[in-house]
Amino acid sequence: MTVARAYLDHNATSPLRPEARDAMIAALTEGGNPSSVHASGRAARGRLEAARGQVARLAGAPARGVVFTSGATEANTLALHPAWDIAGHPVTCDVLLTSAVEHVAVLNGHRFGPDAVEILPVDAMGRLDLAVLSARLEAHAAAGRRAMVSLxxxxxxxxxxxxxxxxxxxxxxxxxxxxxxxxxGAGRLDLDINALGVDLLSLSAHKMGGPQGAGALVAASADTRSRAPLLSGGGQERGLRGGTQNVPAIAGFGAAALCALEDLPGEAFRLAHLRDGLEQEIVAALPETMVVGASAARLTNTTCIAFGGLKAETLVIALDLSHVLVSAGSACSSGKVGSSHVLSAMGLESELASGAIRLSLGWSSTQQDVDTALAALRRVVPQVRSRSLRAA
Incomplete structure (x- = not known):
């Protein structure tokens, strides 16, 4: 008999939406190369451009500002390069400024040299210290250096x-x-590239219920383009990303983006209700528990909870055996041993940081998922803590 699982790991990957699956199957069935001029090629091109428009709507950007990639890591790699034409004006950056809590796909600086990357501190809630950013921008400007900021x-x-x-x-x-x-943030917050005031932003399909293997780098202006594309080839994606586009994955991306945009107002409220109830029940039931970043503005779907005296990896495995799926930190780093660089940057005590797990909700989450997770946590945390004390 198959046991129902409570999936609370949407920040790692969100299950594929039915609308995205349908769009992918239709694209796979039709086939065709979007660079071909015959009927099948034109149909594939139509699906590609429809998806581009859907992703552009989600980001509040012009469709010509959307460059499809294999995911957010590639989008970040394309973005993090010194040489750009921003709204048609050539710009060369000398240094990359970023925060200490960024994803590892940004922290390594990609095509900026190691000596050209500066990691800026955050406060106890994990927010960039704007005073430090201002001081570093002023210092670089005074020295004749232009910065790129990635946040x-x-x-x-x-x-x-x-x-x-x-x-x-x-x-x-x-x-x-x-x-x-x-x-x-995409699909979980109102996303408008112009309201944010940024030049470029990265997106990933599978975080919003689209397929894995599709992402985008979005520019606020159609005249913004990298002077150093990662992949050169047949001129696809306006010459910014060579190679035949993955039309089925991109079609699924577009469908997921459209669903996320249309569902956003009610979904944010629904997930906040589920998440807040989850946090209140956990804190009330389990001692030595801390909700990380609780006093800061947060995504309504995400909670990071630190359990004193426990190891997150042990707790994740114990919950998995109880059919509750969560993460210990970033899924991209879940196979590594060591404390989260995010929690360390926030100054969280090592005992708490080592016992922090992330529970994240999404479009498929239900009250039953939350109730199942709560029941498992009430049972598993004391058991794991008792075993840890006996071992010590």
Whole structure:
């Protein structure tokens, strides 16, 4: 007999939406190369451009500003390069400024040299220190250096929302280029690239119920383009990303983006109700428990809970055996041993940080999922803590 699982790991990947699956099957059935001029090619091109428009609507951007990629990591890699034409004006950046809580896909700086990457501190809630950003921008401008600033919209581990609008305003006042990793915020927050004030933002299909293997780098202006594409080839994606496009995955991306946009107002309220109830019940039932970033503005679907005296990896396995699926930190780093760099940057005590797990909800989440997770946590946490004490 198949046992129902409570899936609370949407920040790692959100289950495929039926609308995205239907769009993918239709594209797979039709076939065709979108660069071909015959009927099948034109049909594939139509699906591609329809998806481009849907993703552009989600981001509040022009359709010609959307460059499809294999995912957010590739989008970040394309973005993080010194040489850009921003709204048609050539710009060369000398240094990359980013926060200490960024995804590892940004922290390594990609095509900026190691000496050209500066990691800026965050406060106890995990928000970028704007005073430090301002000081570093001023220092670089005074030395004749132009910066690129890369700041995520919302943290993948804690859900804490970053002050992107304020950071972009400071950055542009010093002539900087601004990139935003909007992967976790897309479909969970109102997303408008112009309202954010950023030049570029990265998206990922599978975080919003689309397929894995599709993403996009979105520009605020159709005249913004990298002077150093990652993949050169047959001129696809306006010459910014060579190679035949993955039309089925992109069609699924577009369908998921449209669903996420249409569902956003009611979905944000629904998930906030589920998430807040989950947190209140856990804190009330289990001692030595802390909700990370609780006093900051957060995504309504995300909770990071630290259990003192426990190891997150042990707790994740115990919950899995109880058919509750959660993460210990970022899914991209879940196979690594060590504390979360996000929680360390926030100054969380190591004992708490080592016992932090992330529970994240999404379009398929139900009250039953939350109730199942609560029952499992009430049972599993004391058991794991008791075994840990006996072992010590």
């Amino acid at each position: 995520m919209l919302a943290n993948n581990e804690t859900g804490v929302i970053q002050p992107v609008v304020e950071a972009a305003r400071l950055a542009h006042a010093h002539g900087a280029v601004v990139h935003c990793d909007a992967v976790q």
